[in-house]
Amino acid sequence: MHRPDPMTRVLAPGPRTVRARILAPSLRVVRACILAPGPRAARAPARSAGLIAGAATVLLAAGPATALGGEAPAGALDRAPPPARSAPGSVRPAIPLAQEAARREIPTGCRRGGPPFRTNGPRNKKVVALTFDDGPSDYTDDVIRILVREKAKGTFFVLGNQIPGRERLLQRMLGWGFEIGDHSYSHPQFPSSGQLSITRNRIRKATGFTPCLFRPPYGAVNRDLIGRARTLGMMTINWDVDPRDWSTPGSGAIYSRIVGAAQPGSIILMHDGGGPRGQTVAALPDVIRTLRVRGYRFETVTELLRHRFVYEGNQR
Numbered sequence: 001m002h003r004p005d006p007m008t009r010v011l012a013p014g015p016r017t018v019r020a021r022i023l024a025p026s027l028r029v030v031r032a033c034i035l036a037p038g039p040r041a042a043r044a045p046a047r048s049a050g051l052i053a054g055a056a057t058v059l060l061a062a063g064p065a066t067a068l069g070g071e072a073p074a075g076a077l078d079r080a081p082p083p084a085r086s087a088p089g090s091v092r093p094a095i096p097l098a099q100e101a102a103r104r105e106i107p108t109g110c111r112r113g114g115p116p117f118r119t120n121g122p123r124n125k126k127v128v129a130l131t132f133d134d135g136p137s138d139y140t141d142d143v144i145r146i147l148v149r150e151k152a153k154g155t156f157f158v159l160g161n162q163i164p165g166r167e168r169l170l171q172r173m174l175g176w177g178f179e180i181g182d183h184s185y186s187h188p189q190f191p192s193s194g195q196l197s198i199t200r201n202r203i204r205k206a207t208g209f210t211p212c213l214f215r216p217p218y219g220a221v222n223r224d225l226i227g228r229a230r231t232l233g234m235m236t237i238n239w240d241v242d243p244r245d246w247s248t249p250g251s252g253a254i255y256s257r258i259v260g261a262a263q264p265g266s267i268i269l270m271h272d273g274g275g276p277r278g279q280t281v282a283a284l285p286d287v288i289r290t291l292r293v294r295g296y297r298f299e300t301v302t303e304l305l306r307h308r309f310v311y312e313g314n315q316r
């Protein structure tokens, strides 16, 4: 008589929650130790649920979890962020998000004022600005997804040489109400006017938005550079909170450095490009939640500085 394998029943295909220890959180690929309900689970065929006990690489997707041997395929858009700093946790199907930005009007520019160089906004309101440098990159979509889901805004300081092929990503940022700033063309120290204007023009061509913020590569500034940016209509923006996420100190360190240093008006530096940014992506949801619990709101840099976006019938 045929007796069905009990684990086959337990692990029948379909959306379900599994206990897993997250080993290296990232939105694109999560390496997880699946905590099986019993010793027999270790012998259950992977194909029955797409999961095996022990180390596994898991794509977090809408619907049943899927075991993968490598990177998530292109177009696997519905990825849930892993539960950072919570192990063991649950790997759950993602909440599907609309792939396109909310169809809000995209600004054409902004009205500026005040000093041409800033590292923070007003200290009298519990508002901070999350900023992301060196993109756009393959991580940028994950950052956007988290910001949208957590209802927080961000400002992206992009490199001109990373824009080609990612024009729609820039449009999507603005469509969600985020901001784009100029981070030079190829990230040299003290970039020339040409470095700034190429990037500004590429942003404008891609989106119809003319950036009004410049972030200097490495945060290196002098009077001439601030003047060059100002001539091109941009304020120079550094930061007052730096978790040094570029050094990949671990998502826990990135989280604690940010929430330990943030104060009203803070401009928080992070990176969505220029290297492996999975730790930054993994830390971001808890950064937002913790600061929100403390009463903070998240605005773009232009909003933080009490400037206004300008809308002139941008049809993009």
Ligand SMILES: [Zn+2]
Binding pocket: 133, 134, 183, 187, 216, 217, 218
């Ligand atoms: Zn940079």
